[in-house]
Amino acid sequence: MATIKDVAQLAGVSFATVSYVLNDSMPVSEATRNKVLAAVTKLGYQPHRQGRNLQRQRTLTIGVLLPQANLLCEVDLATWLLEATNAATSAGYSLLLQPADSQARGDLADGWISFGTPLDPQLPQVWALAPPFDQPAVLCDAAFAAQRAVETLTHSGMRRIGLITLPRSIPGSARWYLGYRRALRRAGLGFDPGLVVEPAANRFHDGVAAYETLAASENDYDGLIVCGHQLATGVVMVDHAKVPVIVSHSSSQRGISGFRWPTELWAHTLVRKLLQQLDGAAIAHRTWLNPSLVIGSLGFKEDLDGFNYV
Amino acid sequence: MATIKDVAQLAGVSFATVSYVLNDSMPVSEATRNKVLAAVTKLGYQPHRQGRNLQRQRTLTIGVLLPQANLLCEVDLATWLLEATNAATSAGYSLLLQPADSQARGDLADGWISFGTPLDPQLPQVWALAPPFDQPAVLCDAAFAAQRAVETLTHSGMRRIGLITLPRSIPGSARWYLGYRRALRRAGLGFDPGLVVEPAANRFHDGVAAYETLAASENDYDGLIVCGHQLATGVVMVDHAKVPVIVSHSSSQRGISGFRWPTELWAHTLVRKLLQQLDGAAIAHRTWLNPSLVIGSLGFKEDLDGFNYV
DNA sequence: CTCATCTATTTAAACGTTTAAATGAAGTAT
DNA sequence: ATACTTCATTTAAACGTTTAAATAGATGAG
Numbered sequence: 039m040a041t042i043k044d045v046a047q048l049a050g051v052s053f054a055t056v057s058y059v060l061n062d063s064m065p066v067s068e069a070t071r072n073k074v075l076a077a078v079t080k081l082g083y084q085p086h087r088q089g090r091n092l093q094r095q096r097t098l099t100i101g102v103l104l105p106q107a108n109l110l111c112e113v114d115l116a117t118w119l120l121e122a123t124n125a126a127t128s129a130g131y132s133l134l135l136q137p138a139d140s141q142a143r144g145d146l147a148d149g150w151i152s153f154g155t156p157l158d159p160q161l162p163q164v165w166a167l168a169p170p171f172d173q174p175a176v177l178c179d180a181a182f183a184a185q186r187a188v189e190t191l192t193h194s195g196m197r198r199i200g201l202i203t204l205p206r207s208i209p210g211s212a213r214w215y216l217g218y219r220r221a222l223r224r225a226g227l228g229f230d231p232g233l234v235v236e237p238a239a240n241r242f243h244d245g246v247a248a249y250e251t252l253a254a255s256e257n258d259y260d261g262l263i264v265c266g267h268q269l270a271t272g273v274v275m276v277d278h279a280k281v282p283v284i285v286s287h288s289s290s291q292r293g294i295s296g297f298r299w300p301t302e303l304w305a306h307t308l309v310r311k312l313l314q315q316l317d318g319a320a321i322a323h324r325t326w327l328n329p330s331l332v333i334g335s336l337g338f339k340e341d342l343d344g345f346n347y348v
Numbered sequence: 349m350a351t352i353k354d355v356a357q358l359a360g361v362s363f364a365t366v367s368y369v370l371n372d373s374m375p376v377s378e379a380t381r382n383k384v385l386a387a388v389t390k391l392g393y394q395p396h397r398q399g400r401n402l403q404r405q406r407t408l409t410i411g412v413l414l415p416q417a418n419l420l421c422e423v424d425l426a427t428w429l430l431e432a433t434n435a436a437t438s439a440g441y442s443l444l445l446q447p448a449d450s451q452a453r454g455d456l457a458d459g460w461i462s463f464g465t466p467l468d469p470q471l472p473q474v475w476a477l478a479p480p481f482d483q484p485a486v487l488c489d490a491a492f493a494a495q496r497a498v499e500t501l502t503h504s505g506m507r508r509i510g511l512i513t514l515p516r517s518i519p520g521s522a523r524w525y526l527g528y529r530r531a532l533r534r535a536g537l538g539f540d541p542g543l544v545v546e547p548a549a550n551r552f553h554d555g556v557a558a559y560e561t562l563a564a565s566e567n568d569y570d571g572l573i574v575c576g577h578q579l580a581t582g583v584v585m586v587d588h589a590k591v592p593v594i595v596s597h598s599s600s601q602r603g604i605s606g607f608r609w610p611t612e613l614w615a616h617t618l619v620r621k622l623l624q625q626l627d628g629a630a631i632a633h634r635t636w637l638n639p640s641l642v643i644g645s646l647g648f649k650e651d652l653d654g655f656n657y658v
Numbered sequence: 659c660t661c662a663t664c665t666a667t668t669t670a671a672a673c674g675t676t677t678a679a680a681t682g683a684a685g686t687a688t
Numbered sequence: 689a690t691a692c693t694t695c696a697t698t699t700a701a702a703c704g705t706t707t708a709a710a711t712a713g714a715t716g717a718g
Contacts, residue, residue: 092706106434117418135436136442353674367675376697380697404676
């Protein structure tokens with residue numbers, strides 16, 4: 039691998055000059071600049087990160103804290119990571135994965151991000167890994183989704199809207215509930231606790247059970263909202279299609295409305311904001327991103343292409 | 349952050365001695381060793397990676413090449429990454445994410461890994477990102493899964509086993525087919541092309557369509573194998589439970605047999621092998637890991653805990 | 659023609675480590 | 689006692705950069 043000295047030698051200048059050209063941190067005559075650039079391209083020189091970092095005290099790396107249990111309910115972590123990687127790479131950075139429960143040196147990366155819903159004050163401390171770092175919070179708003187779902191149903195004349203929530207042990211579950219309550223209030227509808235079912239866990243059969251509980255109760259409902267991918271799958275499989283159903287994720291169920299979560303936008307925004315922050319810019323403490331409702335779609339990716347993120 | 353010089357000063361020795369203690373690369377008297385270690389713990393010193401790497405030419409980093417499209421069909425990429433991170437961290441390494449189509453300096457990491465099925469020679473070049481590096485190949489064997497599924501059915505007396513494959517555009521699909529054919533041959537059963545359906549794509553409704561195609565044909569089958577999570581979900585939803593069904597992933601369907609893929613083992617093995625290779629050990633070029641069949645399980649994680657990886 | 663000013667370039671120190679080579683202090687053989 | 693080992697420790701160079709400070713060369717004013 040070519041070093042800066044190789045370039046300097048080939049160009050017939052000192053290696054400091056090469057550095058000045060590459061970072062244009064000092065004025066350099068046009069002639070030498072050209073010589074240097076020629077040498078750089080000829081040798082295919084790329085600066086050595088470790089060396090540069092040592093002096094600059096910048097690692098050109100963004101750390102990602104990975105919790106052992108995936109606390110993300112709304113988006114696919116793999117896609118999130120891929121998009122974050124893309125965003126970082128196009129800014130010349132790399133992503134470094136680190137278990138959230140490990141204690142690595144903080145200066146292993148220039149900045150750290152994690153994801154997930156910050157704690158709702160009402161909830162017990164589940165997100166035990168409360169970021170000790172000052173990461174720019176970019177969040178996808180489940181409350182918005184819930185609200186939008188309720189609005190959609192009420193606009194179609196529904197008045198008694200059931201909710202199968204996420205179990206409260208899951209961070210972010212409260213936001214679903216919050217949005218639901220808020221939307222009801224705004225629509226001037228009363229809140230009936232009998233219409234809300236909280237499953238034991240976020241699994242397929244819990245969704246089935248929750249649905250059956252709701253159906254067996256004397257509470258009649260004319261619309262239903264289901265939170266959580268697993269739960270929704272269960273519900274949809276036993277659903278009798280009596281009332282409109284809106285699930286948290288438009289995935290692979292026919293004719294069911296669901297949300298598309300702006301994973302790419304989320305990851306890109308978070309990375310971009312962090313980089314801005316590293317450059318010393320004061321950034322908004324929180325940015326909310328909203329999912330978009332895909333009405334009665336078949337739910338396949340192709341069907342959603344036309345939709346814009348909010 | 350404390351540097352090695354701080355430690356040396358506190359311990360009253362030269363910083364070379366500190367280095368020798370920490371790496372025990374030179375004999376050090378018990379007395380000084382203790383002084384140094386005391387200073388280390390007192391200051392909470394951790395060696396600075398960048399500095400160390402510069403000299404050692406080791407980054408203590410493992411690069412992960414991330415393809416833009418997730419080519420993994422059998423395991424969850426997020427879990428894979430998490431486990432790889434854990435494995436790397438416990439060996440003192442970190443994981444660095446890099447888009448497979450980017451051209452970063454190779455020495456950004458000590459070694460590179462990627463995942464996915466290597467090309468079956470029969471297949472067109474879909475895994476366009478053929479690893480240019482000499483990564484230790486650790487692979488989960490879909491052929492084994494297919495074979496095992498057929499064996500399980502034949503042992504129960506089935507003779508005409510249907511197969512809903514993955515579309516051939518998906519890398520690894522060929523291995524399913526391969527295992528199916530091999531097992532039939534070994535069981536002394538003939539191959540009936542009419543029993544094999546290749547869906548157009550790997551989506552929910554393609555599974556439904558494939559199932560209906562098979563059911564509508566005059567080919568009667570007494571057992572069915574379905575490859576792919578999405579496809580299987582579709583099939584299971586419309587299945588009439590006439591014959592035993594084995595799907596590629598035991599996920600969230602009641603009473604259906606499926607496979608558990610050794611994601612953690614895979615990631616750990618791959619990382620470990622890479623590290624061994626970095627240490628100069630000659631390692632097996634390929635290691636196959638086998639998924640384990642979970643018979644008629646409810647498919648929830650709890651049900652699988654008793655199972656051992658093969 | 660000399661001195662000061664400005665600009666382009668080089669020299670050298672620094673970043674935090676590792677490690678080869680040099681040093682020093684013992685101990686053992688002559 | 690002197691020289692040769694052996695062992696523990698220190699000195700200093702090296703890794704690939706950036707950057708402050710020094711230098712050289714040209715330009716302009718007096």
